[in-house]
Amino acid sequence: EAQVTQNPRYLITVTGKKLTVTCSQNMNHEYMSWYRQDPGLGLRQIYYSMNVEVTDKGDVPEGYKVSRKEKRNFPLILESPSPNQTSLYFCASRTTGQIGKLFFGSGTQLSVL
Amino acid sequence: AQTVTQSQPEMSVQEAETVTLSCTYDTSESDYYLFWYKQPPSRQMILVIRQEAYKQQNATENRFSVNFQKAAKSFSLKISDSQLGDAAMYFCAYKGDRGSTLGRLYFGRGTQLTVWP
Numbered sequence: 001e002a003q004v005t006q007n008p009r010y011l012i013t014v015t016g017k018k019l020t021v022t023c024s025q026n027m028n029h030e031y032m033s034w035y036r037q038d039p040g041l042g043l044r045q046i047y048y049s050m051n052v053e054v055t056d057k058g059d060v061p062e063g064y065k066v067s068r069k070e071k072r073n074f075p076l077i078l079e080s081p082s083p084n085q086t087s088l089y090f091c092a093s094r095t096t097g098q099i100g101k102l103f104f105g106s107g108t109q110l111s112v113l
Numbered sequence: 114a115q116t117v118t119q120s121q122p123e124m125s126v127q128e129a130e131t132v133t134l135s136c137t138y139d140t141s142e143s144d145y146y147l148f149w150y151k152q153p154p155s156r157q158m159i160l161v162i163r164q165e166a167y168k169q170q171n172a173t174e175n176r177f178s179v180n181f182q183k184a185a186k187s188f189s190l191k192i193s194d195s196q197l198g199d200a201a202m203y204f205c206a207y208k209g210d211r212g213s214t215l216g217r218l219y220f221g222r223g224t225q226l227t228v229w230p
Binding site for chain 2: 106
């Protein structure tokens with residue numbers, strides 16, 4: 001089954017404790033991206049990757065890191081999480097075709113205390 | 114940066130009736146794509162419909178259709194014969210077709226749709 005898998009689905013952590021949210025897709029998609037969703041703000045793009053070893057900043061990259069060493073994986077790293085990073089996070093992927101359908105993961109609800 | 118505006122934070126509709134959700138966007142590009150996504154309580158993001166800017170014909174998908182007005186930069190979603198399962202948050206989104214916006218997807222803030230039985 002074609003899918004984007006995010007883990008964990010829920011995470012509670014404390015300020016400053018490094019964490020990684022994993023994202024993996026099995027569709028051989030070139031493009032992958034991370035978004036955060038906050039009430040009243042919609043989804044905002046954090047980082048995206050057009051292919052392996054190619055990453056670019058979105059609208060809200062501060063406090064986040066990503067890497068794309070393999071085509072299927074695109075982890076999101078919070079080196080020193082802060083309470084303002086409490087949010088719902090989505091990973092997504094698609095082909096680089098002009099109107100390639102975006103496949104979303106199931107989301108990760110992160111709470112930073 | 115491109116901006117996408119959904120001016121209706123909340124909307125409601127009676128079952129079997131028709132409702133229209135509004136979306137406007139700001140861009141200087143001539144080629145781009147527009148989308149409507151649905152997010153039910155399960156949080157899953159579901160693509161409802163998409164429109165290529167170069168196409169004058171409005172996209173339709175069963176009970177869902179759009180009114181795309183390129184000059185006005187407007188992209189509204191019409192849901193006909195509303196069903197209880199249509200209740201969700203709806204997001205309008207914009208994707209550029211070249212240059213610095215090629216990899217970007219810009220979302221509006223969402224419209225929460227309630228469907229009354």
